[in-house]
């Protein structure tokens with residue numbers, strides 16, 4: 001049976017002090033009375049903003065994988081690469097461990113993170129609890145540090161600067177999409193309020 005807000009207790013993650021939970025207004029946050037740590041917050045339109053940035057993320061992810069990433073022009077030769085080319089080249093050079101790592105952190109995990117977020121949040125928008133929602137949401141939270149789109153982007157920029165001395169490099173639509181994906185994923189993470197998602201899952205259970 002669900003306990004109504006106001007009668008629920010919440011423990012501070014830092015010092016374990018118990019507090020009675022209360023409803024917050026938009027933009028408000030509750031702090032621990034003993035150590036000052038943030039207990040939970042009420043981000044404005046958190047669910048809607050996370051959904052918008054995640055849906056944008058899916059479109060940008062598709063564009064980043066389907067369009068040309070970079071074009072190299074060197075001594076009359078032109079070579080076009082896509083996002084997956086880096087992984088393929090590493091496999092050709094027998095560096096399969098690095099290839100799998102790059103594939104995971106730059107393609108598979110970001111995709112799983114976006115799909116997982118949409119899987120949990122879209123049904124919540126209509127007060128439905130998706131199948132195995134708690135497991136999926138925990139997975140999304142756990143994947144967060146492993147979606148290293150930003151690190152990959154930094155590597156691409158460093159490589160572009162180094163290669164620009166002896167080759168002409170033309171950024172493709174996928175590169176811009178990937179950069180925009182980085183921003184949309186960061187915005188989705190900033191907008192997401194895990195506390196609210198757990199609350200909504202609880203409400204969906206009661207309907």
Ligand SMILES: [Zn+2]
Nearest residue numbers: 012015032035
């Ligand atoms: Zn505390």
